Amino acid sequence: MNTINTVAFIGLGVMGYPMAGHLAKQGLTTRVYNRTYSKAEAWAKEFGGTAHNTPKEAAEGADLVLVCVGNDSDVRQVTIGADGVLSAMSSGSFLVDHTTVSADLALELDAACREQGVAFLDAPVSGGQQGAENGALTVMCGGEPHHFDTVQPILAHYSKAVTLMGAASSGQLTKMVNQICIAGLVQGLSEGLHFAEQAGLDQQQVIDVISKGAAGSWQMENRHKTMIADEYDHGFAVNWMRKDLHICLEQARRLDAALPVTALVDQFYADVQRMEGGRWDTSSLLKRLRKPQ
Ligand code: NAP
Numbered sequence: 001m002n003t004i005n006t007v008a009f010i011g012l013g014v015m016g017y018p019m020a021g022h023l024a025k026q027g028l029t030t031r032v033y034n035r036t037y038s039k040a041e042a043w044a045k046e047f048g049g050t051a052h053n054t055p056k057e058a059a060e061g062a063d064l065v066l067v068c069v070g071n072d073s074d075v076r077q078v079t080i081g082a083d084g085v086l087s088a089m090s091s092g093s094f095l096v097d098h099t100t101v102s103a104d105l106a107l108e109l110d111a112a113c114r115e116q117g118v119a120f121l122d123a124p125v126s127g128g129q130q131g132a133e134n135g136a137l138t139v140m141c142g143g144e145p146h147h148f149d150t151v152q153p154i155l156a157h158y159s160k161a162v163t164l165m166g167a168a169s170s171g172q173l174t175k176m177v178n179q180i181c182i183a184g185l186v187q188g189l190s191e192g193l194h195f196a197e198q199a200g201l202d203q204q205q206v207i208d209v210i211s212k213g214a215a216g217s218w219q220m221e222n223r224h225k226t227m228i229a230d231e232y233d234h235g236f237a238v239n240w241m242r243k244d245l246h247i248c249l250e251q252a253r254r255l256d257a258a259l260p261v262t263a264l265v266d267q268f269y270a271d272v273q274r275m276e277g278g279r280w281d282t283s284s285l286l287k288r289l290r291k292p293q
Pocket of ligand 1: 011012013014015016034035036039068069070071073074075077078098099100101125126127128129160235236240
């Protein structure tokens with residue numbers, strides 16, 4: 001039975017910073033790396049772990065290395081790249097990637113890890129900044145059951161649900177389903193609010209009435225107030241969503257799965273980027289529909 005005492009966390013962004021914080025607060029020896037070193041220093045000061053200059057240095061002696069960076073090429077850089085974590089990881093240790101990336105990359109990392117006796121799990125998350133801060137993320141994992149059983153209690157320190165979905169890449173495929181479901185739904189919610197506004201209805205009253213019925217959703221519950229106020233500042237940005245939808249659409253092409261609405265909504269998000277809304281949150285699809293005042 002493996003025991004995990006020392007962890008390394010690579011990537012202290014909106015998600016990684018609080019996630020790594022939860023691990024340190026549980027008493028795990030936590031070594032961190034962030035590309036912008038000052039953030040790693042600030043983290044170490046706040047949570048009492050150690051800041052390191054390269055992913056490789058952070059991973060030295062770690063039983064478990066966790067990664068949460070940006071996209072496929074970022075993950076490649078910090079794992080299999082020069083000074084990546086794999087160059088320091090020993091047989092019997094674990095690598096968990098929380099970044100939302102392609103299923104192909106999950107398989108590539110799984111193969112690279114196997115070659116040196118490292119256990120790999122792809123483990124993308126949902127729940128956003130709030131979920132990371134409150135320790136209430138949902139984690140979708142791909143990998144071997146006995147590896148999952150060892151790391152699950154660690155991931156549970158920042159999660160409300162940690163589930164093994166199948167072999168390597170199953171976590172990323174599940175995250176794709178999550179993003180596909182959200183894309184069409186947010187567009188529907190935006191169209192509903194836009195229609196209510198054009199019809200001269202009280203948008204808040206409309207939501208109060210319909211949210212308890214069949215039209216209700218997490219997005220409606222948690223986003224309608226800021227959407228009505230024309231505020232789009234909730235963390236998960238349009239730029240990230242486009243990255244994720246690109247991954248979904250590429251995968252769908254190979255699976256021969258039809259995603260017509262997802263493809264359309266991806267183009268709507270491209271419009272939002274052209275409106276300089278790349279850093280607005282994903283509910284900004286409404287802003288694209290709103291008539292100029
Ligand atoms: P973020 O705030 O932009 O942070 C990204 C982190 O990755 C930063 O620490 C950044 O370092 C680091 N990084 C990026 N490229 C790098 C590279 N090439 N080498 C080394 N470090 C690199 O992003 P986030 O919101 O935490 O999201 C991280 C991942 O989680 C993304 O894949 C995203 O899609 C996914 N996700 C995000 C949310 C959300 O609500 N934010 C929800 C679910 C999933 P610097 O500090 O130097 O820039």
